[in-house]
Amino acid sequence: MGVVPVDHPESYGIIEQTADGKVKRIIEKPPADKAPSNLANAGVYCFGKDVFDKIRQTKASVRGEWELTDAITMLAEEEKTVLAAELAKGDWFDVGRPWDLLDANVWALNRMEHHVLGKVEEGAHLFGSVTVAETARIRSGAYIEGPAFIDEEADVGPNCYIRSGTSLGKKTRVGNGCEVKNSIIMDGTHVGHLSYVGDSIFGEKCNLGAGTITANLRFDDGKVKMTIKGKVVDSGRRKLGAVLGDKVKTGIKASFMPGVKVGTNTWVGANLMVERDLPANSVVLLKQSCEIKPKK
DSSP: OEEEEOSOGGGSEEEEEOTTSBEEEEEESOOGGGOSOSEEEOSOOOOOTHHHHHHHHOOOOTTSOOOHHHHHHHHHHTTOOOBOEEOOGGGOOOOOSTTHHHHHHHHHHHHSOOOBOSEEOTTOEEESSEEEOTTOEEOTTOEEESSEEEOTTOEEOSSOEEOTTEEEOTTOEEOTTOEEESOEEOTTOEEOSSOEEESOEEOTTOEEOTTOEEOOBOTTOOOOEEEETTEEEEOOOSBOOOEEOTTOEEOTTOEEOTTOEEOTTOEEOTTOEEOSOBOSSOEEOOOOOOOOOOOO
């Protein structure tokens, strides 16, 4: 199993080793002063077939999950050889919270080989390391700064701005007058026109009404916080937008404050400002009063 040295062992699954360097057990998020080492489970494994027997023997943890680490601990307890291979700290980071995906995305974009294979119309401008897949289309007036990735059958433009750190999935659409910055837009999602998406993650098959805006910066320039499993967590990021699950739809001029999350298959009505997380499978509408008078 791959392991990596970490500064805060209390945030990871930490391995305990025998005198000859074999893995003895994995302790999930031990107190910092009781951690047996600073070597965290990197989530990279090379198993023999006997691990499947142990997986079948595992029981649900207190979190209601079947933990692969329990199977590894069973192997170690039976004195089967479980070795730890230390990975370079610079080649690994944890992806356990939504905003970690943004870091992982940029990490991958900076290391991949980029190629422009799709159709780039006259009047479109690409700068830096940009991938345009073979069946993607970049329309006139689009301005794309790398590193960026445009996947198969994506349709970008006309007259839009794709900023660095952005990945657009298959069959995505970014239309006229839109700006997308340092964001992940997954397969089949449409950002039709006149919208801003910054430092955000959108799931598959979302559809944004015209003028949808994600705010990504607090007035006080403080770090953006997000609610994770009922707890408010400091993201450590000065800029962080919204996280939308699959099949979210927004009406025209919907707005999202920094760090909010929207559950899958939820509809957000027109002119609504989302200031807190919204549950999945919901319809959220703005109530307003309207007075109609005859002309004099």
